[in-house]
Amino acid sequence: MAAAKTRSSSFSGNLSSAASSLGPGLKCGPNGTVLLSSGIPDLDKILGGGFPLGSLVMVMEDAEAPHHMLLLRNFMSQGLVHSQPLLYASPARDPRGFLGTLPSPAASKDDKSRGPEPDQLQEKGLRIAWQYKKYFGENQLNFDGQRDGKHKYSNEFNLRNPLERHFINGQRVDCFSIQDSPDLSILQDRCTTFLSQLPRNDGSISCAGRIAIQSFCAPQCVYSNMEWEMLSFIRSLKNMVQSSNSVAIITFPPSLLSPSFCKRWQHMADTLLSVKAIQDDDKELAQLLTGYQDMIGFLNVHKVARINTQVPVILEATTFSIKLQKRRYLILECLNQAPVDGSSGTSYGTSGSCSSSSKTGNLDF
Amino acid sequence: MNQRSSNLLDEALGLDQASEPWPLKGRVVAIEDRVETSGSFILHHLLKRSLSRNSSNVSIFIAFAQPFSHYDRVLRKQGWNLVSQRDNGRFFFFDMLKLQCPVGDEGITPGGGLIALYGKIHKTISALPEISQKNVSIIIDDLSLMEVAANGSSDHVLDFLHYCRTLTSEFDCSLITLNHEDIYSTEDGSTFLLQMAYLADILIKVEPLATGLAADVHGQLTVSNKGRNKASNFHFKVKENMVECFYPGRSRD
Numbered sequence: 001m002a003a004a005k006t007r008s009s010s011f012s013g014n015l016s017s018a019a020s021s022l023g024p025g026l027k028c029g030p031n032g033t034v035l036l037s038s039g040i041p042d043l044d045k046i047l048g049g050g051f052p053l054g055s056l057v058m059v060m061e062d063a064e065a066p067h068h069m070l071l072l073r074n075f076m077s078q079g080l081v082h083s084q085p086l087l088y089a090s091p092a093r094d095p096r097g098f099l100g101t102l103p104s105p106a107a108s109k110d111d112k113s114r115g116p117e118p119d120q121l122q123e124k125g126l127r128i129a130w131q132y133k134k135y136f137g138e139n140q141l142n143f144d145g146q147r148d149g150k151h152k153y154s155n156e157f158n159l160r161n162p163l164e165r166h167f168i169n170g171q172r173v174d175c176f177s178i179q180d181s182p183d184l185s186i187l188q189d190r191c192t193t194f195l196s197q198l199p200r201n202d203g204s205i206s207c208a209g210r211i212a213i214q215s216f217c218a219p220q221c222v223y224s225n226m227e228w229e230m231l232s233f234i235r236s237l238k239n240m241v242q243s244s245n246s247v248a249i250i251t252f253p254p255s256l257l258s259p260s261f262c263k264r265w266q267h268m269a270d271t272l273l274s275v276k277a278i279q280d281d282d283k284e285l286a287q288l289l290t291g292y293q294d295m296i297g298f299l300n301v302h303k304v305a306r307i308n309t310q311v312p313v314i315l316e317a318t319t320f321s322i323k324l325q326k327r328r329y330l331i332l333e334c335l336n337q338a339p340v341d342g343s344s345g346t347s348y349g350t351s352g353s354c355s356s357s358s359k360t361g362n363l364d365f
Numbered sequence: 366m367n368q369r370s371s372n373l374l375d376e377a378l379g380l381d382q383a384s385e386p387w388p389l390k391g392r393v394v395a396i397e398d399r400v401e402t403s404g405s406f407i408l409h410h411l412l413k414r415s416l417s418r419n420s421s422n423v424s425i426f427i428a429f430a431q432p433f434s435h436y437d438r439v440l441r442k443q444g445w446n447l448v449s450q451r452d453n454g455r456f457f458f459f460d461m462l463k464l465q466c467p468v469g470d471e472g473i474t475p476g477g478g479l480i481a482l483y484g485k486i487h488k489t490i491s492a493l494p495e496i497s498q499k500n501v502s503i504i505i506d507d508l509s510l511m512e513v514a515a516n517g518s519s520d521h522v523l524d525f526l527h528y529c530r531t532l533t534s535e536f537d538c539s540l541i542t543l544n545h546e547d548i549y550s551t552e553d554g555s556t557f558l559l560q561m562a563y564l565a566d567i568l569i570k571v572e573p574l575a576t577g578l579a580a581d582v583h584g585q586l587t588v589s590n591k592g593r594n595k596a597s598n599f600h601f602k603v604k605e606n607m608v609e610c611f612y613p614g615r616s617r618d
Contacts, residue, residue: 236463260549309605310405
């Protein structure tokens with residue numbers, strides 16, 4: 001096996017760095033990356049397994065609704081459940097208070113099973129030789145994880161139950177308020193210190209860390225009109241994250257940045273998402289989509305991280321509806337076009353993933 | 366020596382004929398991309414072409430965007446081992462990820478870090494054997510991050526590029542740069558892009574299709590080659606080991 005290192009085929013590379021040396025909450029991804037869960041199983045599936053270590057995730061907020069907080073909450077809870085160190089920065093005076101709103105993992109008997117059972121899926125279709133299964137998309141890997149049970153890669157979170165205190169206390173959780181910082185050097189130092197505990201070296205990864213920065217350019221922050229400084233900070237954070245075992249997520253309201261800087265921030269992100277509010281009573285949308293009443297917002301996936309590869313990830317659908325199942329579990333669903341009244345002459349809409357094909361302008365993001 | 370198929374991109378750049386001198390010699394190539402369609406695959410393609418041309422060709426890669434490991438893996442899938450090329454002195458990698466010019470030093474050493482970078486490039490080229498000096502490609506990934514490193518001073522970045530331009534005339538290097546078009550499309554921001562477009566001999570635009578993204582066609586390329594007075598437009602699909610280029614409506618050349 002000594003010769004394996006010099007072989008250029010990725011097949012042998014993956015075998016030699018098998019999952020046995022990864023800590024809890026981590027799994028192998030494509031192209032030699034290691035993934036951690038976003039805390040939302042549906043989002044993990046959409047992104048091809050989760051967020052790769054060393055990547056920067058950016059979420060564009062909608063000023064009209066706090067849906068980005070849902071993403072942050074699940075992200076942070078997932079890390080705490082797996083004992084992953086967490087650094088949380090927000091413009092609030094007391095960011096620690098936010099930890100009290102983190103959801104707890106759903107009890108296993110509450111877990112609903114959505115979709116066909118894994119065994120059924122494997123019966124149908126191709127019978128794939130065992131060693132090639134890992135190349136065939138996310139579904140196979142997910143089912144293995146679920147059967148494991150003990151240390152699940154990703155949890156469903158019950159937004160109605162707060163996270164037990166023991167997950168938060170006695171953990172490496174660092175909270176920081178960015179409201180009064182005159183410049184970003186203090187936050188930069190905190191990030192540097194935090195990431196120095198998680199250096200990346202070849203070999204096993206026992207622990208990965210998470211950084212969550214909320215509403216980064218919020219107007220109440222003193223530095224929020226220092227455009228180039230903020231961009232420098234994001235660039236240096238990205239560099240530090242790239243060379244450590246961690247994932248950083250930054251949410252920001254794009255309307256508060258100039259268009260040119262907004263684009264610069266978007267280019268910085270490895271994974272770029274945006275959330276959008278949904279009007280309470282939009283008759284046009286109600287006619288167009290099934291299940292409109294249950295939707296609380298839209299999630300758009302603009303860019304998926306491409307580390308160690310030049311091939312872009314093209315998703316079948318980029319817009320998903322955010323729903324709260326049983327008013328406690330966050331799920332993402334493809335948009336389904338509602339059946340159209342036959343008298344208008346157009347054909348019945350078929351359910352299935354559809355991004356922008358026949359939608360009217362109000363769904364153009 | 367290397368049997369490789371050329372594609373529409375090579376044709377548009379004049380790389381399809383194995384002719385001496387290299388068509389990109391002494392030329393500035395500017396690549397403009399967008400958030401939806403990243404143009405870094407063209408850098409990888411040109412690096413590959415530069416390395417495969419002949420054994421005296423040298424490439425200097427100035428990276429602001431990704432660490433060496435990323436490019437190493439990407440080029441490995443295309444059949445090139447950057448580590449051994451680096452050890453053989455055919456590939457130089459300048460990791461600029463941490464470069465940050467100190468704020469407010471404009472008066473003393475204008476664009477401090479960038480001047481040092483230029484000095485380093487010049488020194489590296491001068492130290493090469495005579496035959497290689499005439500066959501150098503400088504690749505920069507990417508210019509918008511160089512601006513961030515220079516604290517937003519696009520003047521300093523343009524100065525740096527003008528200095529690199531002198532290298533193309535002094536040593537006949539080719540200069541290949543990547544920048545993001547959508548950052549500059551606002552009124553006051555367009556100067557930098559226009560300057561770059563003026564400086565460039567070949568301009569490659571990487572854009573999504575008008576109809577959006579698709580799995581079979583990742584976008585469209587528009588190549589304006591001032592030297593050959595030619596403009597081409599075609600679609601592309603990026604794969605792990607190559608990029609497929611084809612005219613609209615066809616799946617391959």
